[in-house]
Amino acid sequence: MTAMVIGADYLGAIEGKMRDMGITEIAHIKGRNPGEVKKFNIPKSAAFVLVFTDYINHNMAKVVKSHAKAQSVPLVYAKRSWCAVERKLAGLGL
Template identity: 35%
Template sequence: MTVLIVGGDKVDKIKNYLKQEIGATKVKHVTGRKERSMKLPADLDLVIIMTDFINHNLCKNLKCQAKNNM
């Protein structure tokens, strides 16, 4: 399982939880502070968006991409 975490500054505990308890094999992290857009990788199983620490335009962009990939 591949997980992308967008937002947040210190996500080590979340990364460890996803790997140990959920069984994620890859956990990627993007802070989302300065990015306005990004392309979601095709191999994702789960996207976690931490909205308190993310550029709002990026959040909207990722939400639209995720809906289109369903």
């Protein structure tokens, strides 16, 4: 399973814990640089998009939301803590 993660400069232990849940590939974009908005693309194989709300600029958040809606990819918002991420992913059935 592939996941797209947007926000945070470094994923830290979250990346390993997501892999333990069965996510084999993680595409990560920092989401702070305004130039990243123009180059943003959700991979076709992405099962969901995880957005760290406290590490992303507003314009990127709007672009991510519109792309996810257009591609019918589930969008998950969470703070950058494993407890918050785990709770949101459990809601997706992972």
